[in-house]
Amino acid sequence: MKTHAQAVVIGGGVVGCSVLYHLVKLGWRDVVLLERSELTAGSTWHAAGGMHTLNGDPSVAALQAYTIDLYREIERESGIACGIHQTGSLYLATTERELDFFRSEQSKARHLGTALDFIELSEARRLNPLIETTDYRAAMFDPHDGHVDPSGVTLAYAQAARNGGAEIYKHTPVTALTPLADGGWQVQTPKGDIHAEYIVNAAGLWAREVGRLMQCELPIIPMEHQYIVTNDIPELAALGREIPAAVDFDGAAYLRQERHGLLLGTYEQDCRHWAVNGTPLDFGVELLPPDLERIVEPLDRVMDRMPALGRAGIKRIVNGGMVFAPDGNPIIGPLPGHRTAFVAAGVMAGFSQGGGVGLAVAHWMVDGEPGMDVFAMDVARFGDFANPAYVREKTRENYQRRFILPCPNEELPAARPTKTTPIYDLLHDAGAVFGAAAGWEVPLWFADSPANAVEAPSFRRSSAFDAIGEECQAVRERVGLWETSSYCKIEVSGPGTAEWLDALVANRLPALGRVTLSPMLTPAARVLGDVTLVRLAADRLLIMGSPFAESVYLRWLHHQADGADVHITSRTNELCGLSLSGPLSRELLQSVCDSDLSNISFPFLTCRELSIGRASVWAMRLSFTGECGYELYMPPPYQRHVYELLLREGRRYGLKQFGVRALNSLRLEKGYGSWGREYTQDFSAAEAGLERFVRMDKARCIGLEAARSQKEAAPQRQLRLLAIDSTNPDPGGGEPVLCEGNAVARLTSATYGYTVKHSLGFAYLPAGIGPAETGLEVELCGTRVSARVLQSPPYDPTGARLRC
Numbered sequence: 001m002k003t004h005a006q007a008v009v010i011g012g013g014v015v016g017c018s019v020l021y022h023l024v025k026l027g028w029r030d031v032v033l034l035e036r037s038e039l040t041a042g043s044t045w046h047a048a049g050g051m052h053t054l055n056g057d058p059s060v061a062a063l064q065a066y067t068i069d070l071y072r073e074i075e076r077e078s079g080i081a082c083g084i085h086q087t088g089s090l091y092l093a094t095t096e097r098e099l100d101f102f103r104s105e106q107s108k109a110r111h112l113g114t115a116l117d118f119i120e121l122s123e124a125r126r127l128n129p130l131i132e133t134t135d136y137r138a139a140m141f142d143p144h145d146g147h148v149d150p151s152g153v154t155l156a157y158a159q160a161a162r163n164g165g166a167e168i169y170k171h172t173p174v175t176a177l178t179p180l181a182d183g184g185w186q187v188q189t190p191k192g193d194i195h196a197e198y199i200v201n202a203a204g205l206w207a208r209e210v211g212r213l214m215q216c217e218l219p220i221i222p223m224e225h226q227y228i229v230t231n232d233i234p235e236l237a238a239l240g241r242e243i244p245a246a247v248d249f250d251g252a253a254y255l256r257q258e259r260h261g262l263l264l265g266t267y268e269q270d271c272r273h274w275a276v277n278g279t280p281l282d283f284g285v286e287l288l289p290p291d292l293e294r295i296v297e298p299l300d301r302v303m304d305r306m307p308a309l310g311r312a313g314i315k316r317i318v319n320g321g322m323v324f325a326p327d328g329n330p331i332i333g334p335l336p337g338h339r340t341a342f343v344a345a346g347v348m349a350g351f352s353q354g355g356g357v358g359l360a361v362a363h364w365m366v367d368g369e370p371g372m373d374v375f376a377m378d379v380a381r382f383g384d385f386a387n388p389a390y391v392r393e394k395t396r397e398n399y400q401r402r403f404i405l406p407c408p409n410e411e412l413p414a415a416r417p418t419k420t421t422p423i424y425d426l427l428h429d430a431g432a433v434f435g436a437a438a439g440w441e442v443p444l445w446f447a448d449s450p451a452n453a454v455e456a457p458s459f460r461r462s463s464a465f466d467a468i469g470e471e472c473q474a475v476r477e478r479v480g481l482w483e484t485s486s487y488c489k490i491e492v493s494g495p496g497t498a499e500w501l502d503a504l505v506a507n508r509l510p511a512l513g514r515v516t517l518s519p520m521l522t523p524a525a526r527v528l529g530d531v532t533l534v535r536l537a538a539d540r541l542l543i544m545g546s547p548f549a550e551s552v553y554l555r556w557l558h559h560q561a562d563g564a565d566v567h568i569t570s571r572t573n574e575l576c577g578l579s580l581s582g583p584l585s586r587e588l589l590q591s592v593c594d595s596d597l598s599n600i601s602f603p604f605l606t607c608r609e610l611s612i613g614r615a616s617v618w619a620m621r622l623s624f625t626g627e628c629g630y631e632l633y634m635p636p637p638y639q640r641h642v643y644e645l646l647l648r649e650g651r652r653y654g655l656k657q658f659g660v661r662a663l664n665s666l667r668l669e670k671g672y673g674s675w676g677r678e679y680t681q682d683f684s685a686a687e688a689g690l691e692r693f694v695r696m697d698k699a700r701c702i703g704l705e706a707a708r709s710q711k712e713a714a715p716q717r718q719l720r721l722l723a724i725d726s727t728n729p730d731p732g733g734g735e736p737v738l739c740e741g742n743a744v745a746r747l748t749s750a751t752y753g754y755t756v757k758h759s760l761g762f763a764y765l766p767a768g769i770g771p772a773e774t775g776l777e778v779e780l781c782g783t784r785v786s787a788r789v790l791q792s793p794p795y796d797p798t799g800a801r802l803r804c
């Protein structure tokens with residue numbers, strides 16, 4: 001066995017083999033895979049092998065399409081059959097909500113280039129004559145989908161990787177992982193040790209155990225998952241062709257043909273975790289005891305719609321462990337705190353996602369960045385809030401809701417509330433409707449009373465529409481208050497701070513008492529971060545940003561800190577926030593504060609310490625709404641006092657509380673992009689229009705070299721703000737933008753602009769499409785509405801209101 005390798009992949013399921021294959025493909029030859037047993041010996045061997053493109057997240061859907069397309073290639077490269085049955089999939093809707101989801105997904109599919117489309121129910125019955133279609137309202141068909149042979153795929157990845165120089169050692173369990181002074185790892189096995197520069201935890205059912213070898217608790221857990229295989233069905237045998245796979249959302253079941261019978265799996269409400277505290281190390285190529293009782297209800301529902309299934313009788317029941325993360329997406333990427341230790345786990349749809357996961361992880365290792373926006377799968381999307389209890393509650397919910405199609409305005413109830421601030425009860429009493437952001441409860445909008453704080457899930461304008469409009473109006477005309485505690489606040493301090501941080505952010509660092517906005521770039525000048533920098537002292541800065549970005553930023557900062565004389569600390573839990581915004585915000589704040597707040601002594605983009613009532617706060621003069629505004633940060637014990645004081649004094653100024661939905665509308669009217677939507681690793685700083693924040697003349701900074709060379713050529717696409725003529729529904733992000741009928745982009749974020757009285761959306765449009773273009777449309781739930789590119793933001797384009 002080798003004693004040194006550039007990378008050691010731990011686990012020979014479909015995911016580990018895909019990572020190995022992609023590493024070789026990207027040019028790493030000195031790579032090894034260690035498998036404790038035989039390849040496929042975890043979840044992989046008993047999977048149903050179904051593959052689908054459909055996914056609510058466009059980045060994940062794109063990786064799924066990539067995975068499916070890869071199968072023919074690895075067959076060719078390896079000479080091993082993957083058992084590809086590209087039968088297509090039927091998606092069957094019984095409710096209006098499912099129908100709206102279908103319309104929305106069909107629209108989104110236009111930009112992805114997938115062939116998902118509605119078909120007549122009569123056509124669905126022609127494709128699958130076993131279905132009684134009376135219950136169904138609509139059907140969609142995706143010809144891309146189907147199923148593969150799980151073992152064939154895994155062995156094909158493995159062989160193709162071996163052909164490129166990779167080595168695979170079976171019956172070689174990893175028993176210890178020790179970090180080495182050179183940044184690599186000592187990988188211990190009973191057959192000897194390997195010194196690895198990089199390791200990848202792809203141990204599937206045992207990924208938690210491998211994580212624990214390095215004192216890392218991964219936010220995943222196995223669920224029991226069952227499918228049945230029926231005896232032969234004479235109608236199928238007589239058909240002479242294979243029927244498409246099918247998903248019955250109302251029945252919470254999927255099925256496909258298995259020889260002359262059917263394979264049918266369910267996502268039942270009465271679900272079970274398995275191996276809660278850890279997967280037994282001696283668990284072999286085994287199944288779990290079947291428990292038909294728990295899946296009878298969904299089975300019955302599908303049998304009503306497919307009577308031949310009920311007549312066939314069950315030949316086999318498979319119950320296996322299926323690993324879930326809290327939101328059902330994989331967990332991939334470098335582990336926070338370990339620059340050379342990667343994870344590729346929690347993949348509960350390995351045959352739809354395994355190829356894309358392997359590609360992204362391999363790029364991340366080889367290039368230092370994944371090369372695309374993978375936040376939806378990034379292990380760092382889970383911060384301190386995702387403890388084992390949270391993981392159990394969310395995975396149960398996720399399993400139960402696997403086929404309950406989400407609405408854009410829907411907030412899921414499990415594991416709520418997790419993180420609350422000292423004013424949570426007061427916000428609730430004021431009518432706040434909360435959403436969850438990185439574990440925090442954040443007000444989305446305010447009803448006129450707690451009793452009215454409800455909103456039905458919908459793809460259309462909801463009952464909150466008018467209330468959000470009133471919040472926007474208050475901010476534009478008077479003053480609004482919103483809670484900013486969830487925003488990420490990372491403090492960097494120590495003698496090396498200025499020099500070190502200057503090489504990580506693209507803009508210049510602010511002077512003492514000043515605030516600067518800056519992108520953080522990847523080595524290829526893609527947008528990794530969009531942060532607010534606050535200079536608190538010569539060697540002490542605060543980095544602020546989106547709540548969702550905190551763990552991503554912390555990981556990036558820690559991984560770049562090798563040898564630097566800096567301390568990096570999250571202050572998010574220690575600093576609560578309140579923000580005032582609107583033309584009367586200065587007068588209101590001045591009424592509770594003795595310092596001079598005039599524009600001359602406290603101008604835009606500065607910060608200072610203020611006494612607000614009996615509290616000392618850090619005040620920053622900035623705002624995401626486009627109005628004059630202040631963000632106030634204070635230790636949690638003071639937040640209630642400041643909040644109550646501002647509310648009481650605010651009555652004189654017509655103060656109104658507002659939530660994230662109003663904020664979204666206000667910031668789009670101002671043309672402000674947002675991290676995770678406009679600013680992601682899918683796009684470069686130049687494409688994102690962030691070049692003005694990139695100081696090309698800096699001596700050194702990550703991504704600067706690439707940004708300089710990108711400057712030579714005009715970007716192929718450019719972030720543009722569109723005015724969209726929607727009435728109802730309004731766009732919410734993800735919808736395709738069409739030019740002369742062809743999908744050219746998707747909206748990154750979008751919403752109704754209450755001040756300008758039309759919808760707005762951002763999109764990365766091909767460079768040639770500008771304000772003169774007349775053939776633009778946006779497709780909303782199947783209906784096309786016209787759109788036009790705006791030359792400048794429709795609200796206060798000069799920023800006069802912000803700076804006054």
Ligand SMILES: Cc1cc2nc3c(=O)[nH]c(=O)nc-3n(C[C@H](O)[C@H](O)[C@H](O)COP(=O)(O)OP(=O)(O)OC[C@H]3O[C@@H](n4cnc5c(N)ncnc54)[C@H](O)[C@@H]3O)c2cc1C
Pocket residue numbers: 010011012013014015016034035036037038039040041042043044045046047048049050051172173174175202203204205206207210225226227318319320321322344345346347348349350351352353
């Ligand atoms: C009943 C059922 C049906 C399913 N149907 C589908 C489907 O239709 N479509 C789909 O896409 N997905 C399906 N899945 C999910 C699919 O099985 C998983 O997504 C996939 O198998 C995950 O692969 P993996 O490589 O991450 O993990 P695993 O298959 O669990 O592989 C992990 C490997 O790591 C090895 N290992 C563990 N610890 C060590 C160690 N210390 N040292 C060395 N090696 C180690 C294990 O032996 C194992 O081989 C199904 C799952 C179940 C349970």
